[in-house]
Amino acid sequence: MTPPDADRPPSPRRPARGGSRSASSPRTIALDVIRAVSADDAYANLVLPSRLRRARLSPGDAALATELTYGTLRRRGHYDRVIERAAARPLDTIDPVVRDILALGAHQLLGMRTPAHAAVDETVSLARGAGATRATGFINAVLRTISRADDATWVARLLDGVDDVDERLAVEHAHPAWVVAALRSALEREGRAGELEQLLAADNVPARVTLVALPGLSTPEQIGAPAASAPTAAIAAAGDPGAHPLVAAGRARVQDEGSQLAALALSRVRGVVPGERWIDLCAGPGGKAALLAAEAHQGGAQLVANEVVPARAGLVRQALAAVDPSVAVRVGDGRTVGEAEPGRYDRILLDAPCTGLGALRRRPEARWRKTAADVAPLAQLQGELLRSAVAALAPGGVLAYVTCSPHPAETTAIVDALLADPACPVTPLDTRAVLSRIACTPLDLGELPHGAAQLWPHRHGTDAMFIQLLQRA
Numbered sequence: 001m002t003p004p005d006a007d008r009p010p011s012p013r014r015p016a017r018g019g020s021r022s023a024s025s026p027r028t029i030a031l032d033v034i035r036a037v038s039a040d041d042a043y044a045n046l047v048l049p050s051r052l053r054r055a056r057l058s059p060g061d062a063a064l065a066t067e068l069t070y071g072t073l074r075r076r077g078h079y080d081r082v083i084e085r086a087a088a089r090p091l092d093t094i095d096p097v098v099r100d101i102l103a104l105g106a107h108q109l110l111g112m113r114t115p116a117h118a119a120v121d122e123t124v125s126l127a128r129g130a131g132a133t134r135a136t137g138f139i140n141a142v143l144r145t146i147s148r149a150d151d152a153t154w155v156a157r158l159l160d161g162v163d164d165v166d167e168r169l170a171v172e173h174a175h176p177a178w179v180v181a182a183l184r185s186a187l188e189r190e191g192r193a194g195e196l197e198q199l200l201a202a203d204n205v206p207a208r209v210t211l212v213a214l215p216g217l218s219t220p221e222q223i224g225a226p227a228a229s230a231p232t233a234a235i236a237a238a239g240d241p242g243a244h245p246l247v248a249a250g251r252a253r254v255q256d257e258g259s260q261l262a263a264l265a266l267s268r269v270r271g272v273v274p275g276e277r278w279i280d281l282c283a284g285p286g287g288k289a290a291l292l293a294a295e296a297h298q299g300g301a302q303l304v305a306n307e308v309v310p311a312r313a314g315l316v317r318q319a320l321a322a323v324d325p326s327v328a329v330r331v332g333d334g335r336t337v338g339e340a341e342p343g344r345y346d347r348i349l350l351d352a353p354c355t356g357l358g359a360l361r362r363r364p365e366a367r368w369r370k371t372a373a374d375v376a377p378l379a380q381l382q383g384e385l386l387r388s389a390v391a392a393l394a395p396g397g398v399l400a401y402v403t404c405s406p407h408p409a410e411t412t413a414i415v416d417a418l419l420a421d422p423a424c425p426v427t428p429l430d431t432r433a434v435l436s437r438i439a440c441t442p443l444d445l446g447e448l449p450h451g452a453a454q455l456w457p458h459r460h461g462t463d464a465m466f467i468q469l470l471q472r473a
Helices: 026-040 044-055 059-074 076-087 096-110 116-129 133-147 151-159 165-173 177-188 193-203 257-267 287-299 310-321 334-340 372-392 412-419 431-438
Strands: 210-213 233-235 252-254 277-280 302-307 328-331 345-351 393-403 426-428 466-472
Touching (some): 026 116, 059 096, 076 096, 116 133, 165 177, 177 193, 287 345, 334 372
Parallel strands (some): 277 302, 345 393
Antiparallel strands (some): 426 466
C-alpha cells in the first residue's frame, strides 16, 4: 500500500511563467512538478500525468517532460551532493527554488545526453521564467562547474574517502544508505545478498506500464501485449494508458503485476463459495479493491472496502464505480474492525501502510522522502492492523498480509511477532505454492519463514511486494 497521504492532492500552484519558456514546455512542466514535490509534499506519479494531459504535449515532448521529472527526482540525493560540491557551500544555504532548478539542470548534464551549452542555457532561461532572475548568475556558474566532468567522475569524487560498503553503494546507485542496508537485510533473508547491486540498478530503471484486465469486464488480450506473471495482466502500449477505451471506462486499470498477484493470492487461494464476506481493510486508493471486487462479483461473494482517509475513500469509490457499484465503501480505522466485527469475514486483504520501498521505480521521490525513523511507527501500525484483521477473520477464513516494502521490520518481523503469540488463532499458508499455481510462468521465489512470498523488481519485473497468507483454525 502507498503511504497514507500518497493521494492527498497538492496545494494549488501557479505554473511557472515568464521569460522565454512556455508554461507548457517540457522543462517548465518538469520544474512545476518538482516544485510541487519539494514544496507541497506532492507525489509526482499523481501530479505529472494530469499536467501532461492539460498541456496536450506531443508524444516526444511528453516523454521529455517525464524523463526530466522522474530522472531528476529519482537521483535527487545524488544531484544535491554534486550541487553542494560544485557550489562550494552548504545545500541548505541555497534557496529551495534555486536548488530545484539546479537539480533539473544537473540531470540534463549528468543523466541525459543534453549538450552542455544547451542544458545550461535552457536552465538559466527557465530560472528567469520561474522568478529566480537574481540567481541566474549563480545558477550559470554552478552548472558550468558541473558540466566540466561527467557523472562517473562526480561519483568518484563523492566516493573519495568513503569506506563503508553500503555508503559507497548509496552514492553509486543514488539511494539513501539506510535504504541500501534495509534492502541488503531483506535479500539476506533469502540467502541472496549477492543480488543487491542488481536490485539497486533495477530501482533506477523506470517500470514498464502494466494494466489489469478486471475479470468479467475485460481480458488481457483486449488491453495490451502479454505480461510475464499475473494472469490478469497486460503490457500497455506506448502513450497515455488512460486513453485506452477500456481503461477510460474503468473496465481495466493501470496496476503493477505484483499488486495483481497479491490480490489474486487471496481471491484464488481456493474456490469462492457464494455468500462469502470479504473486506479490503486499507483499500485506498482502490487498485486492489477493484480487482477483488471483480473476483468477488464473479464468485458471488460480498466485498466491503474500508479506508481511513476520506479523500482516499473517494478514490476507492471511483475505482469501483464501473466494477461493482454495490460494494460498500466506508471510512473507518482498520484497527477497530476486529473489535467491532469479530469473526465476520471469510477473506481479508490487509495491504498495510508502509515505507513504500518496494515501489521506488514508480515513485521516484519516495526514496528521499522517508527516513529510517519512519520504520518503527509504521511497524507499530502494521502490527495493530494485523491483529485487528485476525480478530475479524471467520473460522476457516484466509487473511493476506501485504506490504509494498521488503523491509524485514515491515514484513517477516510483523508476521513473526503475531505467530509467536501462544493465543494466535491463525496458521501460515504456503504462499509461495499459491502464487506458483496462479502465475502464468514459474516464479523464482526465495525461501522465507512461514512460506511467505517476496517479489522483486530485478528478479520478477514487479514491485517488491511481500505477501503472507494466514488461515484461521
